[in-house]
Amino acid sequence: MKYGLSNLSIVPMRSEATDLSEMVNQILFGEQYKIIESRKKFSKIRLSHDKYEGWICNKQLLEIEKEDYDTLLSSEKNYTTDVLDIIKSDSFQTIVMGSVLPKIQDSIFRFNNTDYTFEGLTTNVKQEKGMLIENAMMYLNSPYLWGGRTPFGIDCSGLSQMVYRLNGIDIPRDADEQAEVGTTLSFVEESEPGDLAFFDNAEGNIVHVGIILENNHIIHASGKVRIDRIDQQGIFNTDKGSHTHKLRLIKSII
Numbered sequence: 001m002k003y004g005l006s007n008l009s010i011v012p013m014r015s016e017a018t019d020l021s022e023m024v025n026q027i028l029f030g031e032q033y034k035i036i037e038s039r040k041k042f043s044k045i046r047l048s049h050d051k052y053e054g055w056i057c058n059k060q061l062l063e064i065e066k067e068d069y070d071t072l073l074s075s076e077k078n079y080t081t082d083v084l085d086i087i088k089s090d091s092f093q094t095i096v097m098g099s100v101l102p103k104i105q106d107s108i109f110r111f112n113n114t115d116y117t118f119e120g121l122t123t124n125v126k127q128e129k130g131m132l133i134e135n136a137m138m139y140l141n142s143p144y145l146w147g148g149r150t151p152f153g154i155d156c157s158g159l160s161q162m163v164y165r166l167n168g169i170d171i172p173r174d175a176d177e178q179a180e181v182g183t184t185l186s187f188v189e190e191s192e193p194g195d196l197a198f199f200d201n202a203e204g205n206i207v208h209v210g211i212i213l214e215n216n217h218i219i220h221a222s223g224k225v226r227i228d229r230i231d232q233q234g235i236f237n238t239d240k241g242s243h244t245h246k247l248r249l250i251k252s253i254i
Contacts, residue, residue, distance in 0.1 A: 003069035004063050007062050012056070013147070027047065029099040031100055043055065068112070084096060140227070144224055160210075194211065
């Protein structure tokens with residue numbers, strides 16, 4: 001088994017081993033992975049935090065020793081909380097909100113035998129449930145991007161995963177897997193701000209997720225990260241004046 005680490009801000013993860021394949025996910029700075037298959041131009045990886053699998057270009061792959069992988073995996077993790085930040089080694093590099101940094105001492109952290117300087121804000125503890133809403137609002141109006149996990153492009157389950165990460169909680173990547181976590185609630189009226197609502201298609205498959213807000217509203221990624229109303233039927237799009245997503249269930253995660 002080989003191991004890797006992202007030292008780039010955002011790396012696309014694809015469904016197949018080609019640049020023409022769809023992007024199904026993004027790897028952020030500091031995220032670790034196992035390399036489970038290697039080819040000439042692409043490698044298939046499995047992310048350590050959610051076990052998500054996909055292909056990345058070998059030009060964007062950084063291989064590390066197992067000892068370093070295990071050390072980083074067990075060390076304290078800090079998640080950046082500003083939309084965009086800068087780290088400095090021998091040059092400047094931008095990183096996005098939710099990037100992973102190891103333990104920082106005196107604004108310095110060490111990453112793959114390189115010393116970096118970082119003077120921004122991070123979080124490394126579980127926050128109050130109400131902070132989920134503050135975190136979600138940081139992504140408001142971000143454009144929808146299939147496979148995206150950043151304020152510059154994000155999908156519905158990427159939004160819920162990243163918002164919960166900033167609250168110190170790891171949840172799966174995709175909506176159908178997220179729906180397996182937590183406690184099921186029967187009615188919208190039972191939910192609290194920060195709970196997750198899931199929506200299905202005509203075949204009964206869960207295809208969408210959003211974060212419950214106060215007063216029967218929901219924040220979700222559909223075209224952009226937007227706020228709409230929610231009722232027992234589903235999401236009511238205030239621009240279209242109609243329901244756009246059919247409610248399947250609501251989950252309380254914390």
